[in-house]
Amino acid sequence: MVAAVLVAFAGALGAPWVYRGLGNWAGWGLALLPLGLTLYFASFLPAVLAGQTLRHGVPWVPSLGVSLSFYLDGLSLLFALLITGIGTFIVIYSGGYLKGHPDLGRFYLVILLFMASMLGLVLADNIVTLFVMWELTSLTSYLLIGFNHTEFRSRRAATQALIVTAGGGLALLAGLILLAGMGGSWEISELLAKGEVLRAHPWYLGALVLVLLGAFTKSAQFPFHFWLPNAMEAPTPVSAYLHSATMVKAGVYLLARLQPALGGTEVWNSTLMAFGLATLLTGATLTFRHTDLKRLLAYSTVAALGALVFAIGMVPLTSYYGAVGFATFLLAHSLYKGGLFMAAGAVDHEAGTRNIGQLSGLFRAMPITGVAVVLAALSLAGLPPVLGFLGKEVLYSAALEAARPWMIGLAVLGFAVGATLALILTVPFFRGRPPEGVHEGPPSLWLGPVVLAGLGLLVGLFPGLYNPLADAVASAVKGHPVEYHLKLWHGLNLPLLLSLLTVFLGVGLYFLYPRLQDWMAREPVPGPESAYVGLMRGLMRFSSGLERLLQSGSLRAYLVWTFSGLVVLVGLALLRGNGLFWPQLPLGPHPGQAVLLVLMLLAALAALRLRAHLAMVVVVGIVGAGVAIIFLLQNAPDLAITQFLVETLTAVLIALVLLQIRRIGAVPRGRFLDKLVALGFGGVLTLLMLSMLAQPMSPHLSQFFAEKSLPEGFGRNIVNVILVDFRGLDTFGEITVVGLAGLGVYALLQRLRREEKP
Amino acid sequence: MNTLILRTTSSFLFTLLLLLSVFLLFRGHNEPGGGFIGALVAVGAYALYALAHGLSAARRLLPLHPLRLVGWGLLVALLSALVAFLLGKPLMTGVWFSLLGVKVGTPVIFDIGVYLTVFGALLSAIFGLEESAKAHRSEEG
Numbered sequence: 001m002v003a004a005v006l007v008a009f010a011g012a013l014g015a016p017w018v019y020r021g022l023g024n025w026a027g028w029g030l031a032l033l034p035l036g037l038t039l040y041f042a043s044f045l046p047a048v049l050a051g052q053t054l055r056h057g058v059p060w061v062p063s064l065g066v067s068l069s070f071y072l073d074g075l076s077l078l079f080a081l082l083i084t085g086i087g088t089f090i091v092i093y094s095g096g097y098l099k100g101h102p103d104l105g106r107f108y109l110v111i112l113l114f115m116a117s118m119l120g121l122v123l124a125d126n127i128v129t130l131f132v133m134w135e136l137t138s139l140t141s142y143l144l145i146g147f148n149h150t151e152f153r154s155r156r157a158a159t160q161a162l163i164v165t166a167g168g169g170l171a172l173l174a175g176l177i178l179l180a181g182m183g184g185s186w187e188i189s190e191l192l193a194k195g196e197v198l199r200a201h202p203w204y205l206g207a208l209v210l211v212l213l214g215a216f217t218k219s220a221q222f223p224f225h226f227w228l229p230n231a232m233e234a235p236t237p238v239s240a241y242l243h244s245a246t247m248v249k250a251g252v253y254l255l256a257r258l259q260p261a262l263g264g265t266e267v268w269n270s271t272l273m274a275f276g277l278a279t280l281l282t283g284a285t286l287t288f289r290h291t292d293l294k295r296l297l298a299y300s301t302v303a304a305l306g307a308l309v310f311a312i313g314m315v316p317l318t319s320y321y322g323a324v325g326f327a328t329f330l331l332a333h334s335l336y337k338g339g340l341f342m343a344a345g346a347v348d349h350e351a352g353t354r355n356i357g358q359l360s361g362l363f364r365a366m367p368i369t370g371v372a373v374v375l376a377a378l379s380l381a382g383l384p385p386v387l388g389f390l391g392k393e394v395l396y397s398a399a400l401e402a403a404r405p406w407m408i409g410l411a412v413l414g415f416a417v418g419a420t421l422a423l424i425l426t427v428p429f430f431r432g433r434p435p436e437g438v439h440e441g442p443p444s445l446w447l448g449p450v451v452l453a454g455l456g457l458l459v460g461l462f463p464g465l466y467n468p469l470a471d472a473v474a475s476a477v478k479g480h481p482v483e484y485h486l487k488l489w490h491g492l493n494l495p496l497l498l499s500l501l502t503v504f505l506g507v508g509l510y511f512l513y514p515r516l517q518d519w520m521a522r523e524p525v526p527g528p529e530s531a532y533v534g535l536m537r538g539l540m541r542f543s544s545g546l547e548r549l550l551q552s553g554s555l556r557a558y559l560v561w562t563f564s565g566l567v568v569l570v571g572l573a574l575l576r577g578n579g580l581f582w583p584q585l586p587l588g589p590h591p592g593q594a595v596l597l598v599l600m601l602l603a604a605l606a607a608l609r610l611r612a613h614l615a616m617v618v619v620v621g622i623v624g625a626g627v628a629i630i631f632l633l634q635n636a637p638d639l640a641i642t643q644f645l646v647e648t649l650t651a652v653l654i655a656l657v658l659l660q661i662r663r664i665g666a667v668p669r670g671r672f673l674d675k676l677v678a679l680g681f682g683g684v685l686t687l688l689m690l691s692m693l694a695q696p697m698s699p700h701l702s703q704f705f706a707e708k709s710l711p712e713g714f715g716r717n718i719v720n721v722i723l724v725d726f727r728g729l730d731t732f733g734e735i736t737v738v739g740l741a742g743l744g745v746y747a748l749l750q751r752l753r754r755e756e757k758p
Numbered sequence: 759m760n761t762l763i764l765r766t767t768s769s770f771l772f773t774l775l776l777l778l779s780v781f782l783l784f785r786g787h788n789e790p791g792g793g794f795i796g797a798l799v800a801v802g803a804y805a806l807y808a809l810a811h812g813l814s815a816a817r818r819l820l821p822l823h824p825l826r827l828v829g830w831g832l833l834v835a836l837l838s839a840l841v842a843f844l845l846g847k848p849l850m851t852g853v854w855f856s857l858l859g860v861k862v863g864t865p866v867i868f869d870i871g872v873y874l875t876v877f878g879a880l881l882s883a884i885f886g887l888e889e890s891a892k893a894h895r896s897e898e899g
Contacts (some may be wrong), residue, residue: 638790641795642794649798652802720787724793735875736875749886749887
């Protein structure tokens, strides 16, 4: 398993070269990677269906308890199969949909990276691995939403999605760390066995809220749902893959995964049911506001995600309906929504518009896509004999067992909108005549929708095909083995009546659709998105105010801020220190040092009186040279050489700058504030030196370096051996800083040059 | 600075200082010196030449852009650190081997990385000054 995930990452990194080699056929070629992974994971089916769980890992950062460990049970296997299986068709589809796009190589790279991260996420057993993969999916999603990065709207949508999901990710990180602390393990499989300890722990509520924040933002639950419809700015393969079939289900996955450990408490059940239901209704209501195919589908995805969270909330309250309903509806939704999105993209690609009002007669023009849309829409509407019907039936059974009547009513209303949407989507295929020149797309564009929608029909007709896996998934979510018999016909019972009611309601709403749409377009209600916009605007205003204050462009202001900041911070630290030490001047064997010190003092005083820049540079240089000579006299030749060189180069650099500026007057007289800051800075540094000398000096380290330098570092120059060997990592950090500073100076000067040129 | 003495001697001093800088780099492991000091001397050589002949002339003495040296330096340092890691030891452990009878170790290679980075970064700053000043002049003239 570890190897499979690593292969997925490696394959993704190689994608641009495959694209360069295969060109237009790269989609088909690259699809072999997810296809191979699908087959690989399918090979685990017998073992997992027999009730086994597989665990495999290699140490990553063993000292921190972080390992690259993966865990395969029914739940992760279903997700792995969905990710790789749908991924196969998505890659093929991308080749047709984005054919000839200049950045297609990059696209393959990122979408396959996403696939690998998502795979890692659902397989991860270690909490840190899970979190790293979770963040990787957020990052790749950001890159994919912003794929058309020249469009402002894509950039804005990408940033919004990233801020919402990554913000939730931070909460999740805190929540997961709390969980690990509560359960005493970094492995999820071990935490699952400690459910009672976790639920009774005083941190339970805090950890739960944090985990829920992570899951709700990722899975677009109310009130964080707004980023998902905006993410439709992404190319359609991305919307089909990330923002309907897989990534947005990561939060749902996490909740289902942790259900046996955290679920069953009153807070869990009611929070999940309430937010799930609220999301279902929000998605359903907002569907009526739009006419764009992808936006319509996006709101229906929001609704479906709400239904899934609602189902997880019902798991502890039901014998098995909740868990089985979750397992069935999850598969049904991934299949029909992935298919519908790809079909919508194909229609957009061929007909040139996604506006539902401008499409007509498509069935005659695009019969294959048409069949796929009809099948997927049946599933969306929850009509027999497709999988969506089964999923909805079991969910209704669960709701009848666990939920209050008013909740059931709201759920029926939410699902009814699914039926309405199914009608909205299929009518343009049969109404009117096909537009001129619109015809079926290439196989790459219809293969995915046909296979996904066909699978929905196949499993609907023969539920036995999915039944064992559904049981395995339900067992993982429930926490103990579950057996249930999925079938199309349960006799005339209450769930069936609710289904009938749903369909009638849905059809009724369809006839109200035009009027509702007018009404909703006229009355825009401020939603949670305006809170987000307000927050971002406030943040921008704050930071631009701060920038005006700190980054004024005046060198004097920068120095004043830097130095006075240092004075305050170091001064505060000194106040809490261990007192000062008045040093014995180590004049020792070189009485000449006293003369040197007097000279340096005189030079420093002279610097205060002088009015010519170059002369000031020279006298300050005298102070530096004096320090270097003291180093030399104290037997520190390396320091002395460095000090000399730095002094020389500083003088040269300042001289060069002065030569370039040319028109420069005399040094202005110091202002009062400047004098104050300078005095404070000098004073604080002096105090700092004195308090450092007051610390007891341990000879331990210098002895260690002196003894080990030659035998272990093979060098007689201790200073150098420390720099390049014993403390090499520090040096590496330092040269990185030096390099970046050089880059910064150069870039700044280039920028000046550009700004000066009109 | 158009003094005849500086102009004449600086060409010789430039070569000598560069040689000295390389010498300092390699002797640094046993005697005072090292990559950082060596790089400062090398920058000093260029600065001296620039003072005598102008920055553009100094710039022509370096065949590639100094920013590239920053990249190469960091890369060399990183690779030298990785050698031990690839051999299964902790990152940055010194690995010593003999090359044509000369004792070579990853710390020495690391020091070469330090040399290149410091040299490149400081020289970028100096040359950057020259470029912005040139733009200034062409605008005025």
